[in-house]
Amino acid sequence: MDYTKLLQKAVVTSCSVSLFWKIIRHMWSSMNVEKEPVKVLVTGAAGQTGYALMPMIARGVMLGPDQPVIIHMLDTKKAAETLNGLKMELIDGAFRLLRGVVATTDVVEACRDVNIAVMLGGKPRKDGMERKDVMTMNVSIYKAQALALAQHAAADCKVLVVANPANTNALILKESAPSIPEKNITCLMRLDHNRAMGQIAEKLKVRVSDVKNIIIWGNHSSTQYPDVNHATVATSSGERSVRDLIADDKWLNTEFITTVQQRGAAILKARKFSSALSAASAVCDHMHHWLLGTPKGTWVSMGVCSDGSYGIQPGLIYSFPVTCKNGQWSIVRGLKIDEFSRAKMDATANELIEEKSLAYSCLG
Numbered sequence: 001m002d003y004t005k006l007l008q009k010a011v012v013t014s015c016s017v018s019l020f021w022k023i024i025r026h027m028w029s030s031m032n033v034e035k036e037p038v039k040v041l042v043t044g045a046a047g048q049t050g051y052a053l054m055p056m057i058a059r060g061v062m063l064g065p066d067q068p069v070i071i072h073m074l075d076t077k078k079a080a081e082t083l084n085g086l087k088m089e090l091i092d093g094a095f096r097l098l099r100g101v102v103a104t105t106d107v108v109e110a111c112r113d114v115n116i117a118v119m120l121g122g123k124p125r126k127d128g129m130e131r132k133d134v135m136t137m138n139v140s141i142y143k144a145q146a147l148a149l150a151q152h153a154a155a156d157c158k159v160l161v162v163a164n165p166a167n168t169n170a171l172i173l174k175e176s177a178p179s180i181p182e183k184n185i186t187c188l189m190r191l192d193h194n195r196a197m198g199q200i201a202e203k204l205k206v207r208v209s210d211v212k213n214i215i216i217w218g219n220h221s222s223t224q225y226p227d228v229n230h231a232t233v234a235t236s237s238g239e240r241s242v243r244d245l246i247a248d249d250k251w252l253n254t255e256f257i258t259t260v261q262q263r264g265a266a267i268l269k270a271r272k273f274s275s276a277l278s279a280a281s282a283v284c285d286h287m288h289h290w291l292l293g294t295p296k297g298t299w300v301s302m303g304v305c306s307d308g309s310y311g312i313q314p315g316l317i318y319s320f321p322v323t324c325k326n327g328q329w330s331i332v333r334g335l336k337i338d339e340f341s342r343a344k345m346d347a348t349a350n351e352l353i354e355e356k357s358l359a360y361s362c363l364g
């Protein structure tokens, strides 16, 4: 194709601005210009979610099929050998988009220049441990890693906290590193969001991709509130309300909510291990939509810093419905909240307020 002539034609005759940009885009892609690799840090990478997540990142599930990546993996010294094995597997995977792997137990090396940080690292609750003991261990990890990210990550690094208590770990990270913009710190609620979509799709026997605008409000815990009041399903006769289609308020207000709230426990009971595959997939969904945008007319649930919307205490990391554009999330405003929802949204907010004061007391 003679691009010069085509360009001249488009510009000289001013025939079409869109034609002009079409040609530029075509020229750019045919020149085979590769994007700069994005550096993705995964802490706790030697754990089971890390194992499921790594090939997804390396295959472009998180950032798209044309985005090269360099993966930084951090874990404890105890897990160093496992981490090294994972690095060998990533090399053996011969992933087209993978431009490098760093496997380290040094937090500074792990955080250096990363553009994205997925925080899976943390200590699980073991038999005989008090809630406060687990909180103490995790808040100190998140305080230390916040400082490392603030000092060594790229200036606009986007952080996703997954390790539990996810919302409160994210809160501690935010408060320990005020130089990281609040807007860049989120926690994972997308697994709960996807679980709720799955339950509705199963109940209505429709494709999960036809269900949209479910909301998870609040904490990633059993007090979270899965809300279908604004959710719809695409049908042959247009978009229909989930509540109307299901026509069973009792089920929606009881069994549906508890199934979503207790899904993690049910999987743990069945598998003897906690959810890892669905968690890894949800991590990719969260980052994908955050960075590349949510489809028009669709929102997703993300744990983000409250600005007081819907009466939620400012500063808490609370799950809201959000839309994303140009790498920025915005809380969906103006949704009608009924009395039933209000009570559930407040209950989960109160749990987060309690967790926050427990976390502060652990930090001393």
Ligand SMILES: NC(=O)c1ccc[n+]([C@@H]2O[C@H](COP(=O)([O-])OP(=O)(O)OC[C@H]3O[C@@H](n4cnc5c(N)ncnc54)[C@H](O)[C@@H]3O)[C@@H](O)[C@H]2O)c1
Pocket (backbone or CB within 6 Å): 043, 044, 045, 046, 047, 048, 049, 050, 074, 075, 076, 079, 120, 121, 122, 123, 124, 141, 161, 162, 163, 164, 166, 188, 189, 190, 191, 192, 220, 274, 275, 276, 279
């Ligand atoms: N928010 C969610 O929806 C969601 C979903 C699934 C799992 N989770 C949580 O995510 C976390 C990871 O889950 P998993 O199943 O992979 O757990 P896992 O126990 O298999 O892995 C955790 C990893 O973190 C590492 N680790 C501990 N302390 C660390 C530190 N200071 N720095 C770096 N790494 C450290 C451990 O060595 C381990 O390899 C858990 O806290 C889990 O509860 C949250």
